[in-house]
Amino acid sequence: MSYSFEQHKIVGAIEADDPFWRSLEDGVLALPRCAGCHGWTWPAHHRCGQCGSWQFDWVPVKPEGYVFSYTRTRYAFDRVLERKDDVPYVTLVVELPEAGNVRLMGVLKGDETGLAIGARVRGSIDSPSAKTKFYPALRWEIEG
Numbered sequence: 001m002s003y004s005f006e007q008h009k010i011v012g013a014i015e016a017d018d019p020f021w022r023s024l025e026d027g028v029l030a031l032p033r034c035a036g037c038h039g040w041t042w043p044a045h046h047r048c049g050q051c052g053s054w055q056f057d058w059v060p061v062k063p064e065g066y067v068f069s070y071t072r073t074r075y076a077f078d079r080v081l082e083r084k085d086d087v088p089y090v091t092l093v094v095e096l097p098e099a100g101n102v103r104l105m106g107v108l109k110g111d112e113t114g115l116a117i118g119a120r121v122r123g124s125i126d127s128p129s130a131k132t133k134f135y136p137a138l139r140w141e142i143e144g
Helices: 018-025 078-086
Strands: 030-034 056-060 064-073 089-096 102-108 120-126 137-142
Antiparallel strands (some): 030 056
16 A cells, blocks of 8 residues: 555645655655745744745755754554554654754664764655554664
């Protein structure tokens, strides 16, 4: 079975981040940059919070950054029972210098050796699946 966030979009969402999910499905991390002031915006909005512009360019960004924060999940929550076999797992908030230090979340992939605030990480994209609630997933791996 093939999965796509388009078929499982959250009803009532403002849809400002749809290009983010589409680009991830294509294997690319792209983030919104204001066409007016060139400021990076995340989470995505329809209007720039800095200059008020309604125009955004979705710019491909290398999924490389630094751990800003992390947490370890030791419990399989009801809404993500598909992840129960992965418990415990680590969720990271990663700062991306190439995109004005916006922060993105994702699950740690691989070994926890070297996990610390400030650790350098590289992202990869998992295809949509039942485990990811039909959305593509950004995963982070600690570099060297």
